[in-house]
Amino acid sequence: MESQQYKQQQQQSNMEGVTASGSTSVKVVESSKRVMRCSDIILRILVLFITFVAAVLVGVDKETKLISVSVIESLPPLHVTVTAKWQYLSALVYFLVSNTIACSYAAASLAYSIIAAGKLKNDTALALTILDLIIMGLLSSATGAAMAVGVLGHEGNSHLQWNKVCNLFGGFCRQFAVALVLSLLGSFVFLLLVVVAILNLHKHKRSR
Secondary structure, three states: HHHHHHHHHHHHHHHHHHHHHHHHHHHHHHHHHHHHHHHHHHHHHHHHHHHHHHHHHHHHOOOEEEEOOOOOOOOOEEEEEEEEEEHOOOOHHHHHHHHHHHHHHHHHHHHHHHHOOOOOOOOHHHHHHHHHHHHHHHHHHHHHHHHHHHHHHHHHHHHOEEEEOOOOHHHHHHHHHHHHHHHHHHHHHHHHHHHHHHHHHHHHHOOO
């Protein structure tokens, strides 16, 4: 009788241990999901702000200068008013449009993530991750194209007889450089979103 009671007590203690460890693992999984969810929302808010500021900086970037042009050495130079705008270069147009698209997508995905409140299905989460990856590629390509134009504007190209213009339009180039840095940072934040999503999907599979 005593041995049976001892066995029953031992089985009951084992069951309690299993229940306690199971509840602890559930708490750990829920806490991890909450951290991932908060990280996703914070990153989307950050990239929304970054791409918005980058698009605005390029959209309002404009500088007008009065330049002296000498046609004939014997004649006095001509004074010509020249304006630098983002519309004059297709790479800058692409840069502005890409940041606007990224900003709009960040706002839409942020709203969806908040409304879903962590109840995203695997298929929906995977689709969101793929869209994050596409926007990251779009933003990276636009930043690279605009950066190449920026280098030409700052350094010029003697082989193609392209003179540098940033010595004349310094304010325009500086503002554009800030937008470039922000756009590059936005691409990195989208990459972090993809990494967070992959880790979240991996942990969700392991918790099954």
